[in-house]
Amino acid sequence: MPEEHREAPDLESIFHPRGVAVVGASMKSGVGGNMFLDGFQAMGFSGDLYAVNLKAAEGSQIAGRPAYRTLADIPGPVDHVISSVPAPAVPGLVDEAAAKGARSIHLFTAGFRETGIGERAELEREVLRRARAGGIRLIGPNCMGLYCPESGLSFNTSFPLESGNVGVVAQSGGISRAIVGMGALRGLRFSRVVSFGNALDLDEADFYDYLAEQPDTAMVATYLEGAKDGPRTMRALRRLAARKPVVLLKGGETDAGSRAANSHTGVLAGSGRIWRAMARQTGVIMVDSVEDLCDQLSLLKAFPQGLTGARVAIAGSGGGVSVLEADACGRAGLDLPVLPDDIQERLREFTPVHGNSVRNPLDTFGIIDRENYVKTLRIASEADNIDVMILDTETDWGFRPQGRGDHLEATLGSIMEARRVVKKPIVIVVRDPLNPGAAQAWMDLQTRCVALGLPVFLGIEQAARALRRMVDWQQDRAR
Amino acid sequence: MPEEHREAPDLESIFHPRGVAVVGASMKSGVGGNMFLDGFQAMGFSGDLYAVNLKAAEGSQIAGRPAYRTLADIPGPVDHVISSVPAPAVPGLVDEAAAKGARSIHLFTAGFRETGIGERAELEREVLRRARAGGIRLIGPNCMGLYCPESGLSFNTSFPLESGNVGVVAQSGGISRAIVGMGALRGLRFSRVVSFGNALDLDEADFYDYLAEQPDTAMVATYLEGAKDGPRTMRALRRLAARKPVVLLKGGETDAGSRAANSHTGVLAGSGRIWRAMARQTGVIMVDSVEDLCDQLSLLKAFPQGLTGARVAIAGSGGGVSVLEADACGRAGLDLPVLPDDIQERLREFTPVHGNSVRNPLDTFGIIDRENYVKTLRIASEADNIDVMILDTETDWGFRPQGRGDHLEATLGSIMEARRVVKKPIVIVVRDPLNPGAAQAWMDLQTRCVALGLPVFLGIEQAARALRRMVDWQQDRAR
Numbered sequence: 001m002p003e004e005h006r007e008a009p010d011l012e013s014i015f016h017p018r019g020v021a022v023v024g025a026s027m028k029s030g031v032g033g034n035m036f037l038d039g040f041q042a043m044g045f046s047g048d049l050y051a052v053n054l055k056a057a058e059g060s061q062i063a064g065r066p067a068y069r070t071l072a073d074i075p076g077p078v079d080h081v082i083s084s085v086p087a088p089a090v091p092g093l094v095d096e097a098a099a100k101g102a103r104s105i106h107l108f109t110a111g112f113r114e115t116g117i118g119e120r121a122e123l124e125r126e127v128l129r130r131a132r133a134g135g136i137r138l139i140g141p142n143c144m145g146l147y148c149p150e151s152g153l154s155f156n157t158s159f160p161l162e163s164g165n166v167g168v169v170a171q172s173g174g175i176s177r178a179i180v181g182m183g184a185l186r187g188l189r190f191s192r193v194v195s196f197g198n199a200l201d202l203d204e205a206d207f208y209d210y211l212a213e214q215p216d217t218a219m220v221a222t223y224l225e226g227a228k229d230g231p232r233t234m235r236a237l238r239r240l241a242a243r244k245p246v247v248l249l250k251g252g253e254t255d256a257g258s259r260a261a262n263s264h265t266g267v268l269a270g271s272g273r274i275w276r277a278m279a280r281q282t283g284v285i286m287v288d289s290v291e292d293l294c295d296q297l298s299l300l301k302a303f304p305q306g307l308t309g310a311r312v313a314i315a316g317s318g319g320g321v322s323v324l325e326a327d328a329c330g331r332a333g334l335d336l337p338v339l340p341d342d343i344q345e346r347l348r349e350f351t352p353v354h355g356n357s358v359r360n361p362l363d364t365f366g367i368i369d370r371e372n373y374v375k376t377l378r379i380a381s382e383a384d385n386i387d388v389m390i391l392d393t394e395t396d397w398g399f400r401p402q403g404r405g406d407h408l409e410a411t412l413g414s415i416m417e418a419r420r421v422v423k424k425p426i427v428i429v430v431r432d433p434l435n436p437g438a439a440q441a442w443m444d445l446q447t448r449c450v451a452l453g454l455p456v457f458l459g460i461e462q463a464a465r466a467l468r469r470m471v472d473w474q475q476d477r478a479r
Numbered sequence: 480m481p482e483e484h485r486e487a488p489d490l491e492s493i494f495h496p497r498g499v500a501v502v503g504a505s506m507k508s509g510v511g512g513n514m515f516l517d518g519f520q521a522m523g524f525s526g527d528l529y530a531v532n533l534k535a536a537e538g539s540q541i542a543g544r545p546a547y548r549t550l551a552d553i554p555g556p557v558d559h560v561i562s563s564v565p566a567p568a569v570p571g572l573v574d575e576a577a578a579k580g581a582r583s584i585h586l587f588t589a590g591f592r593e594t595g596i597g598e599r600a601e602l603e604r605e606v607l608r609r610a611r612a613g614g615i616r617l618i619g620p621n622c623m624g625l626y627c628p629e630s631g632l633s634f635n636t637s638f639p640l641e642s643g644n645v646g647v648v649a650q651s652g653g654i655s656r657a658i659v660g661m662g663a664l665r666g667l668r669f670s671r672v673v674s675f676g677n678a679l680d681l682d683e684a685d686f687y688d689y690l691a692e693q694p695d696t697a698m699v700a701t702y703l704e705g706a707k708d709g710p711r712t713m714r715a716l717r718r719l720a721a722r723k724p725v726v727l728l729k730g731g732e733t734d735a736g737s738r739a740a741n742s743h744t745g746v747l748a749g750s751g752r753i754w755r756a757m758a759r760q761t762g763v764i765m766v767d768s769v770e771d772l773c774d775q776l777s778l779l780k781a782f783p784q785g786l787t788g789a790r791v792a793i794a795g796s797g798g799g800v801s802v803l804e805a806d807a808c809g810r811a812g813l814d815l816p817v818l819p820d821d822i823q824e825r826l827r828e829f830t831p832v833h834g835n836s837v838r839n840p841l842d843t844f845g846i847i848d849r850e851n852y853v854k855t856l857r858i859a860s861e862a863d864n865i866d867v868m869i870l871d872t873e874t875d876w877g878f879r880p881q882g883r884g885d886h887l888e889a890t891l892g893s894i895m896e897a898r899r900v901v902k903k904p905i906v907i908v909v910r911d912p913l914n915p916g917a918a919q920a921w922m923d924l925q926t927r928c929v930a931l932g933l934p935v936f937l938g939i940e941q942a943a944r945a946l947r948r949m950v951d952w953q954q955d956r957a958r
Contacts, residue, residue, distance in 0.1 A: 257806035443915055
């Protein structure tokens with residue numbers, strides 16, 4: 001349907017249903033559509049939540065919710081229906097939902113166009129015809145649907161309960177789940193998340209337009225495999241990116257990925273080169289992985305005013321590790337300037353001559369020697385050729401039970417004190433554990449730094465790439 | 480000194496000293512040269528181990544070892560001396576060591592040429608002159624020295640006690656430590672490890688020649704910043720690579736990295752392009768990070784006969800995650816062929832139509848549905864256009880205390896059964912945890928798979944790059 005003839009969907013209402021019914025809920029716990037019953041309850045959904053199963057006995061419950069045989073049997077209003085019935089039963093369900101007065105159906109049900117089977121594609125079209133006739137908007141099919149902490153919608157029981165300022169528009173439920181999980185580890189919280197699958201009715205463009213206006217959403221992450229209507233998607237992306245930072249992860253950039261995307265959501269994924277050119281034109285930051293995407297969002301969150309440039313100083317352990325970190329920055333296109341002579345002289349006053357560079361990267365005695373560490377960072381950060389300070393950490397102590405807590409607190413103490421006196425952006429690198437016993441220390445250091453509001457990267461390459469992309473994007477926008 | 484005039488060092492003896500003295504041991508525990516006293520004892524060093532400190536009282540001990548005021552005071556023989564005295568005291572120590580009959584000195588002491596100070600460079604030359612005069616070979620200065628489980632030498636108390644087949648020749652102690660730690664997590668064990676720092680006397684070429692002949696060493700990892708005598712290093716690398724697989728990590732490839740390397744070991748690091756061309760010519764596998772290096776070694780260890788090619792099948796969770804995994808393989812230059820029609824038909828017989836691709840990547844119901852998972856892998860692996868099976872796992876269950884152990888055992892059970900029936904190489908991908916509580920499960924899954932002898936990668940990109948490098952290297956060698 002051409003854009004001008006479409007009615008703008010009332011997505012804010014769809015994200016705030018009063019009554020929700022999961023149709024095709026299972027008698028077995030934790031399977032199929034029951035994940036929504038569990039997820040909504042874990043999130044404290046405040047509306048009415050019902051389970052529908054043809055075999056439900058009168059007055060029975062499924063997953064702790066009142067169970068009914070059909071939608072029509074439910075006494076209260078139902079705004080939103082979640083379909084977990086087999087694909088051939090969906091057209092009938094759409095009619096029942098319309099009769100019940102529902103505004104929206106989330107089709108968790110898969111097995112439509114993405115199967116590559118002609119009659120399944122026709123079934124999908126029939127679903128759309130009936131939804132249009134019944135005045136119902138569709139999310140999916142073949143998707144995980146909505147996560148909205150504010151209203152208590154969720155497709156996972158472990159998502160954060162608190163709302164945040166990140167919107168997510170993703171064609172894939174698995175990727176949505178990964179973005180929310182990994183993003184939460186990086187300190188991100190979410191306003192509206194949608195996994196929209198085959199995009200039979202509502203598609204990415206609808207959600208982009210919605211999030212462009214949605215007041216709680218300050219930035220948007222999006223995962224796309226393909227667009228039904230490329231130009232429409234581009235226009236919506238451009239409108240969104242003009243208002244808010246947008247980070248795009250494009251699935252199906254390679255031939256193999258494109259084939260996988262076709263199996264997944266039935267799309268013909270476009271060429272990676274075209275999408276990259278488009279991203280640049282529309283002011284979107286394009287990334288290569290979920291980790292990259294979360295890294296980029298955490299940088300945008302930490303520095304909403306942007307960065308003054310891509311010239312970094314690295315404070316780390318020195319030696320070969322610093323050499324490789326300098327290489328990683330160089331490969332990512334970051335500048336690692338030699339500190340000015342006067343700064344070097346001030347550092348040399350208290351830095352022993354052997355084994356300690358004051359040029360950049362900086363050797364820092366060891367992060368737990370707080371006084372010298374913080375003094376080094378303070379002085380180095382005064383260099384007028386440095387935009388960002390990268391603090392490299394390690395958890396090599398983390399496997400020793402006796403020293404774990406002390407070392408963690410000492411490291412965090414140094415970081416906190418550094419943040420107090422350093423007047424430039426700070427990012428933290430937490431390197432992979434070097435000992436099986438250090439896994440918890442590795443995670444604790446991440447989560448504690450994140451709790452301080454600092455962007456954390458699991459490797460200098462990750463930090464360098466995110467910084468470079470951010471500065472490139474700023475420069476593109478400035479033009 | 481020209482190559483032909485050098486006496487081949489007896490490195491096997493240097494790695495097996497009868498008596499060792501740490502000179503400049505500290506009265507404080509755990510600092511400076513005491514890490515060698517601690518490390519040797521943790522490794523069960525069977526020779527005589529002494530501490531030397533000018534202030535040692537007669538009959539006293541340091542770090543649990545007999546302490547003497549000077550080397551001359553030690554009653555037994557001392558083959559190997561570890562210097563932890565300040566740089567200006569080293570020339571005198573060399574003379575004392577010669578008088579005591581030592582064969583080798585490991586100069587943990589730093590503060591020589593790498594400082595960029597002329598008189599420190601002259602001091603370094605004086606040390607070399609005296610060592611030559613006294614018939615003593617030097618390791619370092621500015622390095623961590625030797626790790627050899629067989630004889631009990633170590634510079635760290637947490638290194639594996641067991642010997643293995645990997646030799647390491649590294650200019651940096653921090654990188655040596657990272658290779659041993661991360662490598663051990665990947666199931667690697669080590670035969671001989673040396674961190675040689677400024678390479679004043681013994682250098683990488685000496686160690687390459689030694690390891691080429693050393694019978695316990697099946698492969699060699701090396702970290703270099705620069706070479707004193709490039710052609711000599713190249714010749715030794717070529718000789719070594721003709722006998723055993725060699726993985727090279729070159730520090731200082733970029734301008735910033737080169738500057739850092741100069742601060743670190745006083746070398747002028749060469750251009751990355753030259754080294755890459757050289758690596759290819761000499762049959763060396765070149766990598767970009769310690770993680771890459773350990774990944775490559777674990778692949779070489781798992782498949783000593785090599786791979787039949789770079790055509791992979793991915794068995795994973797399906798959906799967008801599989802799309803991105805296919806892209807990652809495509810970007811790394813791996814082939815991800817569509818499975819032959821007959822294989823697809825056999826898979827389709829028991830694979831539900833919706834949401835499950837049988838083309839490649841494969842959706843696999845979930846790894847803990849063992850029967851279907853293993854059946855899928857067995858059939859797919861029979862495809863004659865597939866060389867390697869990549870098994871993608873996750874630890875999304877890992878944060879739930881009640882389900883953690885069950886899920887881990889179920890996942891491992893499926894992997895073990897798959898390995899039994901799949902007649903092609905299998906590699907495991909363990910993705911980053913998506914929940915702070917999953918860190919231990921993430922580590923447990925890694926270590927358990929490694930204990931099964933499987934190569935484990937912390938991301939599909941890592942696996943794809945390592946596979947591509949291995950096949951490229953095989954093809955270069957075949958020419």
